[in-house]
Amino acid sequence: MIPARYQASRFPAKLMQDLCGKPVIVRTYEAAVNTGLFDMVYVVTDSETIAKAIGEVGGKVIMSRNQHESGSDRIAEAILDMEVDIVINVQGDEPFIDKESLAKTIAVFKADDEKQIDLASLMTPISDWEEISNPNTVKVVVDNQNFALYFSRSPIPYPRDEKVTSTYYKHKGVYAFRKRALLDFQQLPMRPLEAKEKIEAIRFLEYGKKIKMVETHVTGIEIDTPEDLEHARRAWK
Known part of the structure; x- marks a missing residue:
């Protein structure tokens, strides 16, 4: 499931920006399909413009019926009546x-035979302090089994003792949910930490859900700003 909202506070209409001949959202949809990992790939949107772009490449679209604060809420509505076990949010x-x-x-x-994990997500090590301190980069700290402890736009952990070595991790915007966890998410009201940070993963933590973080060294490019888009264009070429 690829949640796709046309408006974005930091970069309006970013998903319809041209990325070397196709809109960003179409490139993302095709990348997900081309992995060959999924039974079905959908774009979930409230935008007729985005729906039209995906339809033109033969893609599958689910139109949202309600207004949603987050991509997870949007996907929860879409899968309510679907027979699925695991849902991936790209x-x-x-x-x-x-x-x-x-x-x-x-x-x-x-590998989770006892079904104790509610969702999984990706993180990648980062070392550039400019990126670590950038509020557009969401950071995550984990326990000794790589379960998420907290997500923040601030540098975490804070480098109070610079002699102590610590790895900083960037949270990548990919989630894998058990269906039940996603439906629970939609019913749980947003609490202050999520509202303050504007990070939907925090809601799961605030309500006691277990998030397993998976380390990857594939950094990719998330398009949050016009500068990111120019970077993506250079990389695509």
Whole structure:
């Protein structure tokens, strides 16, 4: 499932921006399909413009009936009556998503015989302090089994003692959910931490859900700003 909202506060209409001949959302949809990992790939949107672009390449679209605060809420509505076990959420601004990282995320559930994991997501190590301190880069800290402890737009952990070595992780916008966890998410009201940080993964933590983080070294490019788009165009070429 690829949630796709036309409006975006930081970069309006970014999903319909041209990425070397096709809109960003079409590039993302095709990247997900081309992994060959999924029974079905849908774009879930409230935008007729986005729906038309996906339809023109033969893609499948689900139109949202309600207004939604987050991509997870949008997907929860879409899968309500579907017979599915695991749902993968790929952000619409991730045209460089790769098969290896997605396969690692899916493997979390294949190994979870006792079904204790509610969702899985991706993280990648980062070392550039400009990126670490950038509020557009969501960071995550984990425990010794790589379960998420917290997500933030601030640098976490804070480098109070610079002699202590610590790895910083960037949270990548890919989630794998058990259906029940996603439906629960839609029913749970947003709490202050999520509202303050504007990071939907925090809602799961605030309500005691277990998020398994999967490390990947494939960084890709998330398109949050016009500068990101120019970077993506250069990389695509």
